Amino acid sequence: MTEIYYAEDDPGIAELVKAYLERKNIKVSVYGTLADLRQALAKRPPAMVLLDWNMPDGCGDSLCRWIRGNWKELPVIFLTVRGDSADIVSGFESGADDYVVKPFALEVLYSRVQALFRRSGNVSGQYLSCGGIAMDVSSRRVTCGAEEVTLSEVEYQTLLCLMRNKGRIVTRAKLLEQVWDVNGNYVNDNTLTVTVKRIRDKLHQPVCLKTVRSVGYRMEDTDVYA
Numbered sequence: 001m002t003e004i005y006y007a008e009d010d011p012g013i014a015e016l017v018k019a020y021l022e023r024k025n026i027k028v029s030v031y032g033t034l035a036d037l038r039q040a041l042a043k044r045p046p047a048m049v050l051l052d053w054n055m056p057d058g059c060g061d062s063l064c065r066w067i068r069g070n071w072k073e074l075p076v077i078f079l080t081v082r083g084d085s086a087d088i089v090s091g092f093e094s095g096a097d098d099y100v101v102k103p104f105a106l107e108v109l110y111s112r113v114q115a116l117f118r119r120s121g122n123v124s125g126q127y128l129s130c131g132g133i134a135m136d137v138s139s140r141r142v143t144c145g146a147e148e149v150t151l152s153e154v155e156y157q158t159l160l161c162l163m164r165n166k167g168r169i170v171t172r173a174k175l176l177e178q179v180w181d182v183n184g185n186y187v188n189d190n191t192l193t194v195t196v197k198r199i200r201d202k203l204h205q206p207v208c209l210k211t212v213r214s215v216g217y218r219m220e221d222t223d224v225y226a
Contacts, residue, residue, distance in 0.1 A: 003027040004113070006050040007037045007060065008079070013102070017050070017079075020106040026113070033057045038066070043221050045071055045127040048113065051096070053080035053087070061094040068095030070134065073123045075116045079104070128163040130219045131208025135163055144203045154179060155199050158192070162209070162219045171216040 004021065008014040009032050018028040029046070031037040034055045041049075049067060053060040064076055076098075078091045083101035091099045097120070098112055128135040134143045140156065142149045151159065157179045162170055175192055196217065200209060210218045 002048075002117075003029060003046045004048045004050060005037055005040055005046045006030050006079075007032075007034060007055060007063070008050070008052045009033070009054075009056050010052075016106065017109065021110065021113070024110055034060070034063045038063065041067065041070075042129060042132070044129060045074055045123075047123065048075040048077070048116065050077050050079050053078060053082050053091070061090060064091070064094040064096055071123075071127050071136070073120060073126065073138070075120045075123070077112065077116065079109070128160075128166070130163060130166050130221055131206050133159075133163070133203055133206060133208065135160065144206070149202050151199070151202065154191070154195050155202070158195050159199055162217055166219040166221070169212050169216055169218045173216075175216065 002025070004026055006014060006017060006028050008017070008030060011032075014030045014032075018030055021028050028050075029040065031040060034057050037049075037051075051060040051064060060078065060080070064078070067074060067076055076096045078096050078099045079102060080087070080091075080099075081102045082088075082091075088099050088101075097116055100109060100112060126137050128137065132145050135141070137160070142151055142156065142159065158175060161175060161178055172189065172192060176189065179192070179195075196209075196211075200206070203209070208220055210220060212218055
């Protein structure tokens with residue numbers, strides 16, 4: 001099911017939007033603060049973000065700029081009472097793809113959501129993240145915190161396989177089957193061990209990359225680094 005993150009501090013409005021969209025087979029996860037939404041985004045980007053402007057811990061335009069700096073193609077729609085032309089212009093300048101002024105009809109919101117999906121597609125699978133590590137699959141960009149990290153082809157493919165299977169054990173055998181080196185040869189067992197060590201070194205020893213002794217590796221969300 002397609003998932004949307006929704007930043008809204010009014011429980012009544014949030015519940016109406018959530019109930020309506022979920023009847024349309026769109027899962028909605030509601031966040032009452034920008035901090036909660038930011039934390040959720042860092043763990044796993046959704047297919048779209050609905051964003052109120054006036055939130056208890058800040059303004060939605062600042063978070064919109066942060067989103068656009070990290071996920072250039074992630075669709076964002078403002079849902080806000082701020083309907084002045086200057087606010088609307090500011091919203092788009094912050095990186096929003098659409099702007100809906102409250103009060104709004106739920107069927108109109110759904111139409112805007114669907115229209116944006118048609119233009120952008122479901123980009124959630126394009127962005128992978130775990131414990132401060134982020135991958136943009138379309139651009140092959142890897143970051144650790146604010147730092148962009150350069151990986152070899154084998155390192156990139158190994159990390160990609162692990163990130164796509166986040167929360168699950170990836171056996172060494174599976175990695176050896178799926179990961180090729182730049183010359184088109186299968187990576188051997190010793191090369192895999194060295195490759196994972198180099199990935200850890202380049203990503204500053206992230207504790208989210210776990211070794212499952214005698215089996216393989218597992219990525220799991222954590223905000224702590226070794």
